[in-house]
Amino acid sequence: MITAQAIFIGFFGIAAVWFGVVVFRTFSMVRSAIALLFSQTALGAMFLTMEVEFLGVLQIMMMATEMSIMAIFMVMFMMDPGGMGEMDMTHQKQFSLTAGFISFVGAVAVAVFIDWGPVSTVAVDSVEQTKALGFELLDRSMLIFEMAGITILTAMIAATAVAIKPASKTSQPKSSSTAHGDHQHKEQSK
Amino acid sequence: MTSLLILLSLAFGVYLLAVLEAWIVNGRFQLSRPVYSALALLGRESIIPRKPDLLFFETGPIILLIAALLAAAVIPLAPGFIIADLATGALFLNAALAYVLVALIMAGWGPNGAYAMIGGWRFLGQLIAYAMLIVMPITAVAMRAESLVTTEIVLSQSAVWNIFYQPLGFALFFIASMGLAFMPPFDMPTAKSELAGGVEAEYSGFRLAIFRLGRMVLVITLAAATVTFYLGGWHGPGLAPWVWSAIKILLVTAAMLLVGKYLPRIRESDLLAWCWKLGIPLALINIFIVGILLVVIP
């Protein structure tokens, strides 16, 4: 039975997949990052249509910030962020196409050919859902919540420690021979 | 019907904000000035830079306007006078305001110009500074109201306004919302004298008009959010609820503009250092204090 909800879920689903394909088809790097952002936003809109309100709003909020940060890292690291050079930066294309296609077909086969049991057509009220999530978070899954918190802290410290430039008086040379070369050069020029 | 009334009052608020801003910046109070400057902007030539990223160039200001309007949709101006009463209203406000960043990045990258691009990426740095300072005070406010529904948040302040209950949260939210709306002293993205206008530099004509309109709607929305979360919404003796809302929103807007007039522009590195080293511990302390107060006071 095609309800309005099904039509909207279909529309947002097609938008999410289309933006996901644009990510890898475009030459401009910033467009790629922003396309990924809109793909995740379409996903968040799907969640909102399914009346899972808290997760939808959370997805939209988090992904906007994350993908923008990905955009700036693109601009920092890629050699052609504007895409005007139109370079093709892929390898093993045939293999990855087959792998992607096989996984898609496998997942669709699992989805279509399994009897999922009784499907509930009425969603829980949004306020009750948020309340239930809050109780679940702090009552039954408290251990998971705290472990997640500590994991986030560890990841933050680790990422910062890896990315910090070593602060020393002279910049660290890559190999020791240049240090000797510097010393000799200084002695000779005195 | 309600939506139309709210949009009309939003337009009226934007008009008054334009008059206020012109008064504070120029020193002259002219009620007809926004009409003249809007007509001038719409009549001017629309210069398109050479080789822009057309998709981003056109879409940037529109997304700014849409993000600000979506954020204004969950703000209650009077009991029952709200466009969309979502069950996660306070969080949706935050989600819509995250798209201001997307809009500014698009507006910065699109015109293919150095000043615009620097302005856009500076806003990303600002976002990293103020993002936590917006979310954590909202968390403390929602703790007191025991709900994320914005109407509930206003109703929970009927005894004591949140500005007296959580003054630390109010200070952080006020500063962070000025950073989000890139108002002076946090106007790194559109620095008038430094970046030749920054993100606004390459826009002219009606696109600039939409950009400025989006920014003003954003300022009014953030002032309305401050009033909803901290200043008791529509509570007040005597006058009708929507009159109190209007007065409070205009007062908060005037306060934001006045603060900007008297402080110098803050550098990116200073802003990040202060917000992360001082602001986030203060926000966490605020949540802790509110938790203790909620348990102790019956």
Next chain:
Amino acid sequence: MSVELIWSLITGAALFGVGIYGALSQTNLVMIMMGVELILAGALLNMVAFFRYLHPDVAAGQMFVLIIMTVMALEMAVGFGVAIARFRYKGSVEMEEAAELKD
């Protein structure tokens, strides 16, 4: 069999497939990470569809979704930290040059 559930699962499978194509075919670390984000997004959609249509009263489904979102943010953060270190050492983050441990 409800149309919405099947369609959500198919969309999740499509996102997963596109993500695997991206993660395997790109040479740049940042693009590979984008592929991984798409894979996780597909898994997220499936999880939410199962929660909403099959077990709407089990709040642990929402908890799982929160954990997946946290993992998405974390792997991006740590990945970008590694990318910064690699870029500082070598000047590029192309993964084909990183195939051997020696420089």
